[in-house]
Amino acid sequence: MRKLLLIVTGGIAAYKALELVRLATKAGYGVTAVLTKAGAQFVTPLSLQALTGSKVYQELFSLTDESEMGHIELSRAADLVVVAPATADILAKMTAGLADDLASTLLLATDKPVLVAPAMNVRMWEHAATQANMATLAKRGVLVVPPDEGPMACGEYGPGRLTEPPAILAAIKAFFADGPLKGLHAIVTSGPTHEPIDPVRYLANRSSGKQGHAIAAALAALGARVTLVSGPVNVRDPAGVRMVRVETAREMRDAVRAALPADIAVCAAAVADWRVEEAGQKIKKDGSGQPPALRLTENPDILAEISQPAPSRPRLVIGFAAETEKLAEHAAAKRARKGCDWLVANDVGGTGIMGGDENEILLLTPNGSEAWDKMDKTALARKLAARIGEFFA
Numbered sequence: 001m002r003k004l005l006l007i008v009t010g011g012i013a014a015y016k017a018l019e020l021v022r023l024a025t026k027a028g029y030g031v032t033a034v035l036t037k038a039g040a041q042f043v044t045p046l047s048l049q050a051l052t053g054s055k056v057y058q059e060l061f062s063l064t065d066e067s068e069m070g071h072i073e074l075s076r077a078a079d080l081v082v083v084a085p086a087t088a089d090i091l092a093k094m095t096a097g098l099a100d101d102l103a104s105t106l107l108l109a110t111d112k113p114v115l116v117a118p119a120m121n122v123r124m125w126e127h128a129a130t131q132a133n134m135a136t137l138a139k140r141g142v143l144v145v146p147p148d149e150g151p152m153a154c155g156e157y158g159p160g161r162l163t164e165p166p167a168i169l170a171a172i173k174a175f176f177a178d179g180p181l182k183g184l185h186a187i188v189t190s191g192p193t194h195e196p197i198d199p200v201r202y203l204a205n206r207s208s209g210k211q212g213h214a215i216a217a218a219l220a221a222l223g224a225r226v227t228l229v230s231g232p233v234n235v236r237d238p239a240g241v242r243m244v245r246v247e248t249a250r251e252m253r254d255a256v257r258a259a260l261p262a263d264i265a266v267c268a269a270a271v272a273d274w275r276v277e278e279a280g281q282k283i284k285k286d287g288s289g290q291p292p293a294l295r296l297t298e299n300p301d302i303l304a305e306i307s308q309p310a311p312s313r314p315r316l317v318i319g320f321a322a323e324t325e326k327l328a329e330h331a332a333a334k335r336a337r338k339g340c341d342w343l344v345a346n347d348v349g350g351t352g353i354m355g356g357d358e359n360e361i362l363l364l365t366p367n368g369s370e371a372w373d374k375m376d377k378t379a380l381a382r383k384l385a386a387r388i389g390e391f392f393a
């Protein structure tokens, strides 16, 4: 039986932890709960105990607990530590490495993967401190089930609501997924890149990140450990993947390099080919009526770089090609030029592909090319992930 250590921290969303326990035990997970002092203001240890069917831990210095199971042992007895809901406070403690109560001590002492489901007021969630903490935690490999957007108990509206328990369970299942990609590491790039022209303006493109994010989720669902390197997008982070947020092509290249080694690389990002050579102070109108000249310089080609023969080259490198004409011809040339193994080519000339919900592709592999029917980007991601699974079978 897979074992979860569920840490319930304070906040109105704590009541949803009870539903999570119910769903998780029904799905066959063994759950041990830890309730913080603030958490106990919202749910009682008795309800958690009744639902988990086992003792609920609350105190750091409890002689009885220590004689039954020491806190270090408790932190390591589970296969996955889940913090739901995770308050701004516990996330800050995790980032700083504080250990002033049982929950934070367990999180510092554990050698097991940690998944957090944040829940807090929208301003607290959007605060630079919380966002910086989330970025640090993600970098350390903490898995995040991002909060939902909607009306909040405090009367405000925005992101910060604890996501619904079935979505948290889905992330837990994805973590334990025993699919064909189990044990493999996949790096996926997604979204556009933003290249600054000056401190307030940038060059960008219409990529939404929908396709890349869906591929990351589909690979995770087949058991892969996924690092998703994403440019600025408005789509939700897929549950159960490690997020690395970047802005420019050079940051994306550095993040991909830092995430290596990997078994699979899927470069779905629409990386800007060029950046402005020197993005200095805000460009002012000088009154001459002459528009400023932007000098562009080429960005690193991440796909071409990762496809280079090297000891760290992923076994399967998949590129994308956004074309507006002569799809098959340009795609074949691009696959050869970039040196990737597979290439997913789509015609972005029509309306609604870039940024839309559907995609129609041509898949080029060393065995030839196949035209796939037009389908939803999520369905396409699942089909591609299944093909990747067959490759590694």
Ligand code: CTP
Pocket (backbone or CB within 6 Å): 189, 249, 267, 268, 269, 270, 271, 272, 273, 299, 300, 301, 302, 303, 304, 318, 319, 320, 321, 322, 323
């Ligand atoms: N790509 C990349 N780094 C770049 C440019 C592109 O990793 N600097 C990757 C994309 O993620 C995609 C593939 O290369 O997987 C092809 O991107 P595309 O924009 O279609 O090709 P380009 O190389 O930009 O070629 P062109 O614009 O001339 O068609």
